[in-house]
Amino acid sequence: MALGGGTMTGEALIIIALLVPTIGAGLIWLTAWNPNVREATTLVTAGTLFAIVVAILGRVLNGEDLATGTWPIAPGLELGFRVEPLGMLFACVASGLWIVNSIYSIGYMRGNKEPRQTQFYMCFAIALASTIGIAFAANLFTLFLFYEVLTLSTYPLVTHKGDENAKAGGRVYLLVLLGTSTVLLLPAIIATALIAGTLDFMPGGILTGKADKATLMILLAMFMFGIGKAALMPFHRWLPAAMVAPTPVSALLHAVAVVKAGVFTVTKVVLYIFGIELLASTGANEWLIWVAAASLLLGSLVAMTKDNLKARLAYSTVSQLAYVVLGAALATSWGVIGGAMHIAMHAFGKITLFFCAGAIYTAAHKTEVSELSGLGRTMPFTFAAFLIGALSIIGLPPFGGLWSKWYLALGALQAGQIVIVAVLMISSLLNIAYLLPIPIKAFFGQASGRKSSGIKEAPLPCLIAIGLTSLGCLILFFFPDGILNLLSRIQVQ
């Protein structure tokens, strides 16, 4: 690839990737005096970050091993970064969609005349910096550090509205995420440090031969429930609570960056702390398969009962996140690839759906599914995109969501779990049941009450963003091999 970052060392590239959004946040603060300059700063920052991430990708695809030196903090604790395929994928998805989301934000925030926009864009940039930190973390401590920064930097975004509702949502958000990470994840990390003598992510894991099955099971449970961002039931409550945030936040953070940081961490822990060999050979992962499957089905079932569009999408996310956890829990190579792929596929599908929900709110000020009847005729573009996003989430061709579900099913077969294959099928049917009626009713239903006069499509930046992500869903169907190529480099041993 031509994009190689020139002669820069891998270490420099990683550090620049971390610094760009951080400095961007400062520049956004400095340019607050002029909204146009401020938004341009956000876009330039996002674009620069994506360019650097792509440069790193080029290096990785060339087979280079990119890592920084380590900074020792205390015995067992060190700060360090290393790029591996899974983190590479996550960084690409998050930084790429940040550009699209920033375009969308401009339309949404201005269209709804939201207050405190400088704070909004700053927190967004810091959240992205911590996402990159999570993606490239070389050990559990570094990951944990940025994981917590991500929680804290997104808290002001959740409470953005500032009313009682937003504050209550913010409380749940902070307590569940900080609570699970403090009470379960931190002790799990301390225990790992003591048992394994290191916190580094290593191919094949660091616990082999160091702990018996019972310890492994307890440790796995502490990790899985401690990573609250993965929203594994029963620790999913924060995600619907976070929906009080402005829609761009729900779209990028609570469909992509934050939740995917959760399932990414889950996958990373399974791959590089436990190692799938160890889990498969001891059977310590068995219970997690069923918990993930339950979360997967229950999330969909609850989604069906929600009339609020964003709440329905949030529970859909809870269900879809469980796919990734399931992929990791299966502890097979195809399962891991399917789960990791789902990080990207679901990202494009769900961000499209949230963009549409925000467009509907901006244009028509409607939030409930039951109010959308007939609206498709006044907002055809938005609802067409909604249909595309929905089909991709369901996993139908010609959209990207098909592939991840395909590989997950393969992974389940590989693990000999026929029941899980059935669960995947049932879940897809449930997806159809709660997603497809929305665009169908919008296009063919009776417009409710008085004529919905005056409603037209959302502002142009919103529509551009929606168009880009739905196009992404389509492209990913035809060209999944780029992702496969990257993911096949994951070292299992």
Place this chain on the structure above:
Amino acid sequence: MISEHLPALQVVVPLLGAVVCAFFTRGDRAWFVALVVSLAMPFIAFGLLLKVLHGGPISYALGGWAPPFGIEYRVDILNAYVLVLVSVIGAVIMPYAKRSVEHEIEADKQAWFYTIYLLCLCGLLGIAITGDAFNAFVFMEVSSLATYALIAMGRDRRALLAAYQYLIMGTIGATFYVIGVGLLYSMTGTLNLADMANRIAGIENSRAVLAALAFLTVGISLKLALFPLHVWLPNAYAYAPSMATVFLSATATKVAVYLLLRYFFTVFGVTVIYADLPISEIFLLLSLAAMFGASIVAVFQQNVKRMLAYSSVAQIGYITLGIAIANKTGLTGGIVHLFNHALMKAALFMAIGAIFYRIGSVKIDDLAGIGKRMPMTAGAFVVAGLSLIGVPGTVGFISKWYLGLGAFQQGWWWLVMLIVLSSVISIIYVGRVVEVIWFRDVAPASRRAKDPPLSMLLPMLLLTAATIYFGFDTVLTAGIAELAAEWLLAGVR
């Protein structure tokens, strides 16, 4: 050579400073003397620390009378660390003190305030540096009497009651201490701590020595506010002048903890403390009671200073927990938390003092929206508050890491869970304040408030930055604490 006399200067300079201050009638002149003295202290303390690190313990015969007959000042790694802590805090808060004291203390009493402050500083440094049991008592009384006066100078009339309450409790504590020293003197015939340690060998388990241990433990525990002997502390901290609260919360209890460590480990010895007596169990229970009881009480406080005071009681629980865990890692955690807690609590009390300076109240409801008017101050409060919770990347995390690791090494996984659970309570009481100061509308009374003058702002920001800095670079904090813990547990006699 002057460097030979550093141990004496550490105590004599503030004592002389106090005398000089007493001659002034104008507050600003007295402030200047106190400033010069306080700024000189860290140089002496660091000088002593460097000497100890390179050349081992220093023995200084006061007045040329050879120990054990004369008074010996003995500096080793542990008290060099405590001297650095006390003198650095003393130096950092002096620039802050000027405006705060001008605001809170009547003009004709300001010079007295600085006189008493210097006496208090002299007493605390004296306790830390002396190698003589009775001399420590004298300094304890110097610092305590000064503390009663400092608290009583608070504007609120309840300050008088708080000072009186502490006077009663503190006197009981000092009496217990002196009874303990008397018993030890009757058994060993010496007051020199090092000499006492030698002579106590063989009679550790005699009734009189054990009674002495009991009296000393209770007496010192009153001073360090170990639960349930903490009742004097919340009112004292809540109603004392802001500057006095900052200073006392960061130093007074820490010096008392040092004295306890000194008796436990160097006079009585590890065997007596851990093997023969259930001190570990007693401290474990009391520390846990403090960590949970005081934290829960903190959640319900309406006065933020009082809330922080209860939080101090809880945090002292972490420090004494380090003694209870009884291994090197755990003890390191306790000792490093002396320093870490001093940094964050001083920063928090400075922030709240600055808010009092601007709006004249520390009631939580009056703080509504103050973040929008005093962003730097409120920002410092948030960062130091995060440190209190123990978010990674702050000093609080370092302490928690050592304590958790130590507990795990001891096989006490349940204690790890209790440590992290107690920090969830701190999420609640810190979060509650953060929500009020950032997400409520600005209270009418504080419309015109703005960040305090630079002389107050800079020390606050410096300490806040230190809570982050020492979360990453722990050579000076945890590194020295670890040396001290190793040295204490090696059973030095």
